[in-house]
Structure formats: structure tokens, C-alpha cells
Amino acid sequence: MKDVPVLLAALLLLTAQSAFADIGSRIWATGGVTTIEGSAGGGLVPWALLGSYASDEEWGGTLALSRAETDDYTLAVIGAGINWNNRVELTVARQSLDLDALVFTLSNGFGLEQDELNQDIFGAKIRLAGDVLYSPWGQWSAGIQYKRQRDFTVPAAIGARDDSGTDVYFSGSKVFFAALFDRNLLVNATARATRANQGGLLGFGGDRNNSYEVMAEASAGLFLNRRWLVGAEYRQKPDNLGFAGEDDWWDLFVAWVPDRRLAVTAAVVSLGDVATLEDQQGLYLSLQGSF
Amino acid sequence: MTRLISKAAILGLVVTAGLTLAGCQSAPETPEASLYQKLGKRAGIAQIVEDLLFLIVDDERINQQFKGLDVASFHRNLTDQLCQLSGGPCTYSGRGMREVHADMAITDTQFNALTENLILAMEENGVGTGAQNRLLKRLIPLYPDVRNL
Numbered sequence: 001m002k003d004v005p006v007l008l009a010a011l012l013l014l015t016a017q018s019a020f021a022d023i024g025s026r027i028w029a030t031g032g033v034t035t036i037e038g039s040a041g042g043g044l045v046p047w048a049l050l051g052s053y054a055s056d057e058e059w060g061g062t063l064a065l066s067r068a069e070t071d072d073y074t075l076a077v078i079g080a081g082i083n084w085n086n087r088v089e090l091t092v093a094r095q096s097l098d099l100d101a102l103v104f105t106l107s108n109g110f111g112l113e114q115d116e117l118n119q120d121i122f123g124a125k126i127r128l129a130g131d132v133l134y135s136p137w138g139q140w141s142a143g144i145q146y147k148r149q150r151d152f153t154v155p156a157a158i159g160a161r162d163d164s165g166t167d168v169y170f171s172g173s174k175v176f177f178a179a180l181f182d183r184n185l186l187v188n189a190t191a192r193a194t195r196a197n198q199g200g201l202l203g204f205g206g207d208r209n210n211s212y213e214v215m216a217e218a219s220a221g222l223f224l225n226r227r228w229l230v231g232a233e234y235r236q237k238p239d240n241l242g243f244a245g246e247d248d249w250w251d252l253f254v255a256w257v258p259d260r261r262l263a264v265t266a267a268v269v270s271l272g273d274v275a276t277l278e279d280q281q282g283l284y285l286s287l288q289g290s291f
Numbered sequence: 292m293t294r295l296i297s298k299a300a301i302l303g304l305v306v307t308a309g310l311t312l313a314g315c316q317s318a319p320e321t322p323e324a325s326l327y328q329k330l331g332k333r334a335g336i337a338q339i340v341e342d343l344l345f346l347i348v349d350d351e352r353i354n355q356q357f358k359g360l361d362v363a364s365f366h367r368n369l370t371d372q373l374c375q376l377s378g379g380p381c382t383y384s385g386r387g388m389r390e391v392h393a394d395m396a397i398t399d400t401q402f403n404a405l406t407e408n409l410i411l412a413m414e415e416n417g418v419g420t421g422a423q424n425r426l427l428k429r430l431i432p433l434y435p436d437v438r439n440l
Binding site for chain 1: 352398399400402404406407420421422424425427428432434
């Protein structure tokens with residue numbers, strides 16, 4: 001499917017004008033960074049924040065490259081997004097999972113020759129109410145992620161029912177000023193309805209469970225100053241496939257936002273058991289440019 | 292698990308290095324009244340407000356809103372207001388925030404621009420992150436009045 005490059009190009013064209021104009025007005029680091037699914041948030045969890053720095057009279061855009069290397073897998077993500085008036089965020093992302101060690105399991109156990117799984121994710125998020133900095137009750141957003149698994153042979157073989165699915169989530173974010181050691185504390189909570197196996201890379205639904213379930217996700221970060229944010233994330237996961245158990249994800253991250261143009265995020269991630277390969281831990285690195 | 296711990300240790304080192312680079316001070320100040328001291332008392336606050344005014348004049352997003360302003364009285368009033376908010380011995384004698392901004396139709400973009408300029412002005416005057424955050428915490432309740440919400 002060639003839609004993603006086309007969409008990426010369209011997004012780039014749309015945002016090209018604003019690339020030459022001033023960058024948006026929202027306060028540093030309040031656009032979050034780009035998650036592995038393209039939506040603005042942390043690394044694993046979408047937040048109620050919308051990407052880029054566009055405020056209520058501005059356009060903004062982001063481009064991000066991310067990579068996670070665990071013991072037996074490598075995930076690479078390219079993502080892009082635009083933000084209109086800090087009201088609507090549209091995103092696209094392409095995930096590529098190198099199966100590395102799983103290749104042998106697949107060829108010996110299933111006779112499948114597959115060394116990579118790819119997925120496209122199209123996201124939309126709307127800020128429903130509030131402002132993460134200025135509203136006492138925080139900022140609230142709702143979003144969807146339409147996911148399309150491009151290599152369904154392997155997920156189908158291990159029991160996944162569908163090659164596409166839509167996650168729906170509701171998210172709240174709030175910065176508490178001078179909350180801890182006089183530092184600003186960012187707190188996020190997200191509820192996600194999903195049928196995705198390992199985020200969708202192993203398809204949607206399965207033999208053990210095939211219906212939507214609501215998952216809880218949360219993260220918190222402390223701004224050491226306006227350029228450095230350290231924190232943690234947790235993401236509950238479904239467990240739909242009899243073939244292999246699926247675990248919740250968590251990470252510890254540090255984000256460096258030297259100015260509005262650039263954000264660098266590093267994290268240690270723990271993805272638990274993934275498709276029979278146990279206790280997947282590793283490092284995550286993400287670069288995001290905003291314009 | 293040991294691998295993860297060693298990775299976490301590496302990340303910890305990165306954070307520490309970053310903190311050192313960013314020159315971040317930790318030791319939080321406790322007493323409420325010390326915020327006024329941290330801002331450099333009334334003289335320090337007056338300097339911050341002066342630098343803020345220079346930033347506003349150069350800022351295309353908001354300088355129109357300040358056209359025709361009595362700069363001396365604005366400077367005195369805002370200095371008094373920040374002095375009082377930070378626990379200093381001053382009394383703000385200007386008009387109420389909602390009344391002042393009622394016909395200005397301030398947007399979020401403009402509110403963000405002013406917040407940004409205030410942070411920059413505090414940085415220019417060597418105000419630490421903790422004191423900046425404490426002042427912002429006391430200013431943010433004014434948001435609905437300024438935005439006329």
C-alpha cells in the first residue's frame with residue numbers, strides 16, 4: 001500500500017507554508033513527543049496534548065523518527081502529524097518490526113518465511129476541553145487510531161482474526177506547577193478501547209478474545225527545567241492470542257527539548273513477552289522535529 | 292532484569308549529565324515568603340518587568356495589544372502586582388484583571404506569548420526554575436480573567 005508516502009508528502013506540502021513562518025506559540029515541550037503510533041504523547045502512551053506548538057490561531061507540524069531495540073526485536077517508526085489551532089491533530093505512522101530471532105521460530109514451526117512486519121497507523125485526535133497548563137481541571141482529548149497490518153500472513157497463522165482495527169481513546173493531561181521540589185509535574189491518563197495484539201503488529205482479535213476491551217494507560221513526568229523532562233509510562237495490553245501471552249508495557253524516559261524545533265527522547269522499555277520470546281527489554285530513541 | 296538495571300543506570304547517567312549541562316539547581320526553597328527574595332525583591336521584579344516590556348514590544352503576536360499604553364504606569368502596576376503575588380510588601384492598585392482585559396479579546400496564542408516572554412525575562416534575570424514555577428503557579432489563576440472566559 002502506497003498511501004503512507006503519499007499522505008506524508010501531502011502533510012509536508014500542507015505544512016510547508018508554516019515551515020517558513022514562525023513556529024507555534026505554545027510553551028516549550030507542551031506538544032509532547034511522537035508516540036510509536038504517531039499520536040502526540042510520550043513514547044508508548046498517547047496524551048491529551050496535541051502535537052507541535054500550534055496555539056489557537058496557528059498551524060503546526062511534526063516529523064519523527066523512532067527506534068526501539070529489544071533483546072529479540074527491532075521496531076522502527078516514522079511518523080508525521082499536523083495540528084490545526086491546537087484543536088485537531090492528524091497523524092500518520094509506519095511501523096516496521098524486524099523479527100530477528102523470531103524468524104527461526106516461524107520458519108521451523110510454521111514454515112513461514114517472514115523477517116519483517118509492517119503496519120500503517122492513521123490517527124486523529126481532538127482537544128475537547130481545557131488547557132494542560134492553564135485549566136485547573138486539565139486538558140481532555142479524544143482520539144482514534146486506524147491501524148492496518150500490511151503483512152498479515154504471520155498474524156493470521158498465530159490466530160489473529162483481522163488485519164486492521166481501530167483503537168479509540170480518551171485522554172486527560174495536566175501540568176501541576178511547582179508540584180514536586182518546585183518542579184512542574186505532568187500527569188496523563190488514557191483509556192483505550194482496542195482489539196490490537198501487540199499494538200496491532202500481530203493483528204487484531206484472536207482465538208482467546210475477539211472483542212474490544214478497555215485498557216488503562218498512564219504516565220507522569222517531571223520537568224527538571226523547561227528543557228528536560230524525566231518520567232515513566234505504563235500501558236495495559238489485551239491478551240487475545242492463545243499462541244503466546246501478551247504483557248503490559250512500561251518505560252522510563254528522559255526527553256530533551258532544547259527549543260521548539262527539536263525533541264530527543266531516550267527510554268528504557270519493557271515490553272514483556274512478545275510472540276513467545278520472553279521478557280523483551282531494550283532501549284528506545286526518538287527524534288522529533290517541529291515546524 | 293540486571294540488563295534492564297544497567298540500561299536504567301546508563302539512562303540515569305544521561306539524565307545527570309543533562310542536568311549538569313543545563314545547570315539545574317535542585318535544593319528547593321521552602322518558606323512562602325522567600326519567593327519574593329528569589330525574584331530579587333521589588334528592584335529585581337522591576338527589572339524583570341522592564342525586560343518583559345522590551346520583549347513585548349518586539350513580539351508581533353502581542354505588541355498591537357499594548358499600543359497606546361502608558362508604559363510607566365503599566366510598569367509600576369505590573370511590578371506591584373508580581374511583588375504582591377510573590378509575597379512582597381506591595382499593594383497592586385491597578386484595575387481588576389477581568390475589567391482591564393474585557394474588550395481585548397485575548398487569544399490563547401497571545402496568552403502563551405506573554406507567558407513565554409515572562410519566562411524569558413525571568414531567565415534573563417537569573418531567576419531559578421523553582422522560583423519561576425512558583426510565580427507562574429500564582430499567575431495561572433488569572434487566566435480566565437485575562438481570556439475573559
